[in-house]
Each structure stands twice: as C-alpha cells, then as structure tokens.
Amino acid sequence: MTNTTLTPAQMAERTGVSLDTLRYYEREGLLDDVTRADNGHRRYSEDDALWIEVLRCLRATGMTIEQLRHYCELGAQGDTTKPERRQILLDHRRLIERQIEERQEALRLVDHKLEHYREIT
Amino acid sequence: MTNTTLTPAQMAERTGVSLDTLRYYEREGLLDDVTRADNGHRRYSEDDALWIEVLRCLRATGMTIEQLRHYCELGAQGDTTKPERRQILLDHRRLIERQIEERQEALRLVDHKLEHYREIT
DNA sequence: CAACAAGCTGGAGTGCACTCAAGGTCAAGC
DNA sequence: GCTTGACCTTGAGTGCACTCCAGCTTGTTG
Numbered sequence: 115m116t117n118t119t120l121t122p123a124q125m126a127e128r129t130g131v132s133l134d135t136l137r138y139y140e141r142e143g144l145l146d147d148v149t150r151a152d153n154g155h156r157r158y159s160e161d162d163a164l165w166i167e168v169l170r171c172l173r174a175t176g177m178t179i180e181q182l183r184h185y186c187e188l189g190a191q192g193d194t195t196k197p198e199r200r201q202i203l204l205d206h207r208r209l210i211e212r213q214i215e216e217r218q219e220a221l222r223l224v225d226h227k228l229e230h231y232r233e234i235t
Numbered sequence: 236m237t238n239t240t241l242t243p244a245q246m247a248e249r250t251g252v253s254l255d256t257l258r259y260y261e262r263e264g265l266l267d268d269v270t271r272a273d274n275g276h277r278r279y280s281e282d283d284a285l286w287i288e289v290l291r292c293l294r295a296t297g298m299t300i301e302q303l304r305h306y307c308e309l310g311a312q313g314d315t316t317k318p319e320r321r322q323i324l325l326d327h328r329r330l331i332e333r334q335i336e337e338r339q340e341a342l343r344l345v346d347h348k349l350e351h352y353r354e355i356t
Numbered sequence: 357c358a359a360c361a362a363g364c365t366g367g368a369g370t371g372c373a374c375t376c377a378a379g380g381t382c383a384a385g386c
Numbered sequence: 387g388c389t390t391g392a393c394c395t396t397g398a399g400t401g402c403a404c405t406c407c408a409g410c411t412t413g414t415t416g
Contacts, residue, residue, distance in 0.1 A: 122393070133393090134375050142373095153382055155393050168344065175341045179373065200352035207345050210338050217335050220296045223289065224328050231321035243363070254363090255405050263403095274412055276363050300403070 119149070119157035129166045136166070143183050144169055146190065175210050240270070240278035250287045257287070264304050265290055267311070296331050 126133050136156075139145050145165070148156045158166075172182060185202055188195035247254050257277075260266050266286070269277045279287075293303060306323055309316035 132375080135373085137395090138374065151393095153393080155382090168348070171341050171344050173373090175338055196352055200349065203345055203349050203352070207342065207349070210341050210345065214335055214338050214342075217296055217331050217338070220292050220331050221328065221335075223292050224324055224331065227289070228321065228324050228328070231317055231324070253405080256403085258364090259404065272363095274363080276412085294403090 118160060120159075120163060122156050122158070125158045125163060125166065128163060129170055131166060131170055139166075139169060142179055144179070144186055146186070172206065175206070175213065177206055239281060241280075241284060243277050243279070246279045246284060246287065249284060250291055252287060252291055260287075260290060260300075263300055265300070265307055267307070293327065296327070296334065298327055 120128065122133050122136060125131070125136060131139075136145075140148060145162065148158060148162060151157050169182060173179075181202070185199060188199050188202075241249065243254050243257060246252070246257060252260075257266075261269060266283065269279060269283060272278050290303060294300075302323070306320060309320050309323075
C-alpha cells in the first residue's frame with residue numbers, strides 16, 4: 115500500500131472540504147486534471163492536497179470562487195502571468211490584514227459590552 | 236437645528252449600513268420601535284446609532300441574523316436573561332479569536348506562496 | 357403649481373457557494 | 387449471484403443576507 119494518491123473520501127477527511135465541494139471546485143475550474151483510476155474514480159495527488167488546502171484557506175478569508183478561478187486561469191497561462199498572480203496575492207494579503215484589524219476592533223467592542231455583564235457568573 | 240435624531244440617509248451614511256438593510260434589520264426584529272416623524276419617516280436616535288454599530292460589528296464577524304434576533308429577544312425579556320446574553324457574547328468572542336488565528340495562519344500561507352514570486356517587481 | 361427628493365410599504369428577486377437527488381457503474385465480500 | 391459501498395454524472399434545490407421594485411405619500415423648491 116505504498117500509494118501516494120488519495121481517494122475523494124480521504125481528501126475530504128484530510129482537508130475538511132466536502133465531497134460535493136471538491137467536485138464543485140473541479141467543475142468551477144479551480145482544480146485541473148485530477149487523475150482517475152481505471153474505474154473512473156478520482157485519485158488526488160499530494161500536490162492536489164496542498165492546493166486544496168490553499169483553496170480552503172483563501173476561501174475562508176473571503177476570496178470568491180470567481181477570483182480563484184481567475185487565479186487558476188492565470189496559472190494555466192504560464193509564467194508571463196506571474197506578476198499578476200503575485201499582485202492578486204498581495205491584494206488578498208492586505209484584505210486579510212484588514213480582516214484581522216476589523217476583528218481586533220470587534221473584540222474591543224465585545225469586551226466593552228461584556229463589562230456591562232461583569233457582575234454575573 | 237439642535238436635532239439629536241438621524242434620518243435614514245444620515246444613518247446609512249454614518250454606519251455604512253444601507254437603507255434597505257436598515258429596514259431589513261428592523262423587520263427582522265433587530266431594531267425595535269424606531270420612532271417616526273409626523274410624516275411617518277423614521278427618526279433614529281443616538282442610541283439606535285450605537286446599537287446599529289454593534290449589529291454591524293457582530294454581523295461582520297459572522298453572527299447570523301437569527302442569532303442576533305435571539306439576542307435581541309433576550310434583551311426585550313429583561314434582566315433575567317442577562318446570563319444567557321453574556322454567554323452569547325463570550326461564545327462570539329471566542330469565535331472572533333478563532334477567526335483571527337485562522338487569518339494569521341492564512342497570512343503565513345500567503346507569505347509562503349509570495350516567496351515563490353519574490354523575483355518579480 | 358409642477359416637479360423633484362426622500363421616504364414609506366409589501367413582496368419579489370438576486371447572488372453566492374454550496375448541497376442534494378436521481379439514476380448509474382464497478383469491485384469486493386458473503 | 388446479490389448486496390453493499392464508494393464513486394460517478396447531470397441538474398436541480400437550498401439558505402442566507404440582502405437588494406430591488408412598484409406604487410404610494412409628503413415636503414421643498416424654482
């Protein structure tokens with residue numbers, strides 16, 4: 115069993131992305147040419163697993179499917195698109211930073227409201 | 236014009252919440268008894284403004300409309316619900332902290348990918 | 357007074373990201 | 387040989403949080 119591929123179920127387990135969502139991402143062009151076993155079943159590679167982790171992370175921080183598709187298309191077009199891909203990541207990085215700031219402010223606000231309840235268990 | 240109330244437009248401007256969304260929140264029970272001018276137009280108080288800021292903040296950090304409605308209902312039920320309201324805020328606080336951690340991890344991942352592009356402008 | 361801006365209501369529509377359903381294939385185990 | 391389970395495809399359905407629309411009233415302005 116020195117098999118380096120993952121079944122759909124294993125991938126779902128490992129990445130926390132559901133079977134349906136894995137197929138959905140593939141349909142949307144976020145995951146290209148997943149190899150297949152003889153019976154037509156998907157066999158994900160380790161690289162697929164890493165990329166799906168990236169997808170999960172970018173989605174969780176608010177990148178849309180549309181934006182991810184664009185990023186993937188750029189990747190497929192080769193090295194000339196590297197600057198644009200880099201810019202997309204830089205822009206998203208700033209978005210994440212703003213999200214962190216927004217949440218730190220939210221913590222302050224929640225803490226302020228919690229003071230109002232401080233006398234209780 | 237020493238008027239301490241805000242028109243819908245002023246409230247939208249101030250809080251960044253759209254007119255439609257302000258009405259939607261009211262319909263959903265997140266905003267009770269907004270006073271009205273003689274002509275039936277809404278006149279928001281300063282307290283409304285503060286509360287809408289809270290709503291915006293909690294929504295922005297992932298509290299659902301349903302949860303917010305529940306929180307509001309508890310508030311309307313009086314002081315006996317204080318412990319539950321406090322617990323809701325504590326739970327949400329933990330959620331926000333997890334979101335910050337998730338985003339800090341996302342930053343690391345994005346930075347890692349950016350290293351791959353470091354040779355470019 | 358005409359016309360425009362601001363607001364009102366009830367209800368329908370939208371966009372996004374999944375998520376589910378129906379009907380089928382295929383391999384392994386009893 | 388039949389059932390079970392994992393997977394397949396296509397296409398429809400769902401849930402959420404808005405967002406828009408039609409048709410109305412009211413107040414202001416040239």
